[in-house]
Amino acid sequence: xxxxxxxxxxxxxxxxxxxxxxxxxxxxxxxxxxxxxxxxxxxxxxxxxxxxxxxxxxxxxxxxxxxxxxxxxxxxxxxxxxxxxxxxxxxxxxxxxxxxxxxxxxxxxxxxxxxxxxxxxxxxxxxxxxxxxxxxxxxxxxxxxxxxxxxxxxxxxxxxxxxxxxxxxxxxxxxxxxxxxxxxxxxxxxxxxxxxxxxxxxxxxxxxxxxxxxxxxxxxxxxxxxxxxxxxxxxxxxxxxxxxxxxxxxxxxxxxxxxxxxxxxxxxxxxxxxxxxxxxxxxxxxxxxxxxxxxxxxxxxxxxxxxxxxxxxxxxxxxxxxxxxxxxxxxxxxxxxxxxxxxxxxxxxxxxxxxxxxxxxxxxxxxxxxxxxxxx
Amino acid sequence: xxxxxxxxxxxxxxxxxxxxxxxxxxxxxxxxxxxxxxxxxxxxxxxxxxxxxxxxxxxxxxxxxxxxxxxxxxxxxxxxxxxxxxxxxxxxxxxxxxxxxxxxxxxxxxxxxxxxxxxxxxxxxxxxxxxxxxxxxxxxxxxxxxxxxxxxxxxxxxxxxxxxxxxxxxxxxxxxxxxxxxxxxxxxxxxxxxxxxxxxxxxxxxxxxxxxxxxxxxxxxxxxxxxxxxxxxxxxxxxxxxxxxxxxxxxxxxxxxxxxxxxxxxxxxxxxxxxxxxxxxxxxxxxxxxxxxxxxxxxxxxxxxxxxxxxxxxxxxxxxxxxxxxxxxxxxxxxxxxxxxxxxxxxxxxxxxxxxxxxxxxxxxxxxxxxxxxxxxxxxxxxxxxxxxxxxxxxxxxxxxxxxxx
Numbered sequence: 001x002x003x004x005x006x007x008x009x010x011x012x013x014x015x016x017x018x019x020x021x022x023x024x025x026x027x028x029x030x031x032x033x034x035x036x037x038x039x040x041x042x043x044x045x046x047x048x049x050x051x052x053x054x055x056x057x058x059x060x061x062x063x064x065x066x067x068x069x070x071x072x073x074x075x076x077x078x079x080x081x082x083x084x085x086x087x088x089x090x091x092x093x094x095x096x097x098x099x100x101x102x103x104x105x106x107x108x109x110x111x112x113x114x115x116x117x118x119x120x121x122x123x124x125x126x127x128x129x130x131x132x133x134x135x136x137x138x139x140x141x142x143x144x145x146x147x148x149x150x151x152x153x154x155x156x157x158x159x160x161x162x163x164x165x166x167x168x169x170x171x172x173x174x175x176x177x178x179x180x181x182x183x184x185x186x187x188x189x190x191x192x193x194x195x196x197x198x199x200x201x202x203x204x205x206x207x208x209x210x211x212x213x214x215x216x217x218x219x220x221x222x223x224x225x226x227x228x229x230x231x232x233x234x235x236x237x238x239x240x241x242x243x244x245x246x247x248x249x250x251x252x253x254x255x256x257x258x259x260x261x262x263x264x265x266x267x268x269x270x271x272x273x274x275x276x277x278x279x280x281x282x283x284x285x286x287x288x289x290x291x292x293x294x295x296x297x298x299x300x301x302x303x304x305x306x307x308x309x310x311x312x313x314x315x316x317x318x319x320x321x322x323x324x325x326x327x328x329x330x331x332x333x334x335x336x337x338x339x340x341x342x343x344x345x346x347x348x349x350x351x352x353x354x355x356x357x358x359x360x361x362x363x364x365x366x367x368x369x370x371x372x373x374x375x376x
Numbered sequence: 377x378x379x380x381x382x383x384x385x386x387x388x389x390x391x392x393x394x395x396x397x398x399x400x401x402x403x404x405x406x407x408x409x410x411x412x413x414x415x416x417x418x419x420x421x422x423x424x425x426x427x428x429x430x431x432x433x434x435x436x437x438x439x440x441x442x443x444x445x446x447x448x449x450x451x452x453x454x455x456x457x458x459x460x461x462x463x464x465x466x467x468x469x470x471x472x473x474x475x476x477x478x479x480x481x482x483x484x485x486x487x488x489x490x491x492x493x494x495x496x497x498x499x500x501x502x503x504x505x506x507x508x509x510x511x512x513x514x515x516x517x518x519x520x521x522x523x524x525x526x527x528x529x530x531x532x533x534x535x536x537x538x539x540x541x542x543x544x545x546x547x548x549x550x551x552x553x554x555x556x557x558x559x560x561x562x563x564x565x566x567x568x569x570x571x572x573x574x575x576x577x578x579x580x581x582x583x584x585x586x587x588x589x590x591x592x593x594x595x596x597x598x599x600x601x602x603x604x605x606x607x608x609x610x611x612x613x614x615x616x617x618x619x620x621x622x623x624x625x626x627x628x629x630x631x632x633x634x635x636x637x638x639x640x641x642x643x644x645x646x647x648x649x650x651x652x653x654x655x656x657x658x659x660x661x662x663x664x665x666x667x668x669x670x671x672x673x674x675x676x677x678x679x680x681x682x683x684x685x686x687x688x689x690x691x692x693x694x695x696x697x698x699x700x701x702x703x704x705x706x707x708x709x710x711x712x713x714x715x716x717x718x719x720x721x722x723x724x725x726x727x728x729x730x731x732x733x734x735x736x737x738x739x740x741x742x743x744x745x746x747x748x749x750x751x752x753x754x755x756x757x758x759x760x761x762x763x764x765x766x767x768x769x770x771x772x773x774x775x776x777x778x779x780x781x782x
């Protein structure tokens with residue numbers, strides 16, 4: 001299998017899957033239970049929390065485990081709007097956010113909040129100037145993703161915080177870093193965020209876990225009420241197997257960060273060179289983003305068909321974003337790509353588990369797909 | 377109290393010498409459909425089919441629902457069976473229709489006496505029963521013109537039947553009494569409706585779907601199976617032939633003028649469908665075309681496709697507007713599946729400007745560049761065969777054995 005859909009989800013590290021299995025087979029106590037089995041589970045939870053906190057430069061007490069990116073984004077937005085309710089009813093986000101941010105914000109828009117959707121530049125990133133122009137005295141929330149899931153573009157979140165400070169803005173800053181974790185360096189203090197969302201299954205950990213960083217002193221609100229787990233911020237028995245795997249993957253990801261970054265760059269250069277040599281008609285839509293994500297247009301070849309031709313060769317990519325099946329990507333549209341380019345764009349997303357041989361299979365598949373469409 | 381379902385036959389009763397044969401077909405059809413509801417006997421008497429449960433476990437509600445989708449039945453109702461006396465009829469009505477009689481203000485009784493030995497005439501029965509029911513329910517008054525509820529009393533050979541108003545059935549003629557036809561199904565809104573309308577006229581359905589993988593997806597194939605599964609709740613089992621179409625479409629794209637792509641493709645569909653129809657002894661094709669709906673359904677385009685016809689091509693939607701077709705699709709239950717957004721073979725390589733008035737000589741000249749016979753034969757020979765029933769679909773092999781296919 002040649003897997004290039006790592007922005008959709010990743011293969012779990014063997015170490016992380018063993019730890020998740022250990023949590024199911026041995027540490028199956030409820031972390032809230034007072035007996036020894038419960039305490040052991042609670043200790044595992046604490047270890048995972050420490051690893052996830054360390055991965056983003058946070059303190060343990062600033063990390064709340066969630067079910068994943070969508071829940072983290074929802075809770076962050078609800079919390080920000082509540083915390084800044086006396087600041088105003090103006091929200092700022094980008095037009096290229098994941099639906100997990102866009103939809104909750106649109107829900108507030110429907111309740112008469114004023115929303116500014118920042119437009120990206122040609123490279124897919126949003127500028128600090130665009131944010132400065134949009135900031136108002138009544139801006140309550142700025143939510144900007146760190147790395148875009150379709151273009152790979154990196155947004156200048158730290159510089160945005162500086163601009164907000166210069167301006168004296170009282171808005172809450174949230175960052176969806178689901179695609180950014182271990183792709184770019186993340187330190188919550190350097191970014192200056194109040195809240196930051198990450199997800200386990202994008203970093204080679206099991207699905208069903210994520211974390212929301214909540215800055216010490218920021219008063220977030222829960223969206224799930226119940227038994228009071230996670231310092232009452234997220235009720236519900238902790239998904240310990242996934243969280244344990246998350247902890248391991250966070251630890252490994254941090255440990256291997258420099259090595260992985262070097263390897264990713266190497267793989268990406270190899271892909272770009274092979275593509276240019278074997279399918280010169282193809283082009284990469286965005287420059288300057290993370291190496292992990294390549295938005296590739298194969299002119300005249302409908303992406304969904306290319307995807308099936310590749311799939312038959314055991315090569316897996318996605319058409320636009322995997323979440324929006326059958327719809328033209330809002331991200332690529334707002335980045336100004338013409339519809340015939342969007343319809344012929346696939347997303348190739350790498351991980352360090354890919355080998356050069358996988359890329360060979362991918363590129364020869366793309367060449368075959370191109371030839372099939374352009375047979376004369 | 378014994379409860380039965382009465383199914384009224386439609387135009388079937390106007391048939392002459394074949395009537396018995398047709399009734400037997402309908403009886404068998406009903407028995408087969410109702411097998412999942414439990415044990416029952418289907419009897420046919422006096423232009424009515426009686427569904428008589430054989431034990432208390434029989435699921436009458438489900439049976440009633442199923443009967444509503446059987447072609448050949450114009451109206452149906454559940455009825456209580458009782459002894460042929462006024463007292464028994466009134467007692468049964470009071471009990472069986474208690475809730476409804478208690479909930480309305482006006483009612484009337486309609487009686488029918490096919491057993492002429494019964495001492496009262498129909499009018500007398502209605503008067504007697506109506507009077508007694510009026511006494512039994514204080515809320516009721518008789519209204520002969522616009523009653524909220526009509527209580528029907530039927531005096532038949534063996535028993536009396538009491539029921540409320542019948543509901544309309546699916547109508548039409550029993551499955552297969554007019555033979556077998558082959559439906560071209562794409563996955564859109566129209567073709568299932570066309571199949572339904574013709575099956576209602578007593579045709580047994582086969583279907584052909586053209587599959588253009590990788591240009592169309594597995595989901596598109598699943599969609600067609602789902603549509604036919606829904607359709608089969610009305611028509612009974614359908615045999616589906618999934619004919620590979622990719623090679624044909626690529627050949628047309630590579631060798632024929634772009635503006636003729638659609639019309640040449642439609643002509644290939646005719647050729648392949650007719651060939652498949654002939655192998656399964658199907659005597660006609662059914663399509664969902666509606667005049668002028670799209671470029672391939674203009675009159676000259678229909679002339680160019682029918683030019684190849686060696687069997688009748690039924691186009692029951694030809695004179696309908698889209699809104700009429702959608703209303704049917706909603707009634708049949710296929711609409712929500714039809715609008716799922718998967719590409720079908722008709723939208724692959726769609727020309728930007730399809731020719732609206734294709735001339736046959738022009739089309740034939742373009743087709744000369746293709747190896748027609750070989751392409752058609754290859755598609756027919758590699759078609760997958762599926763049987764689609766209300767409870768699911770299963771592969772039943774290829775149309776012909778694999779020999780000779782690359």
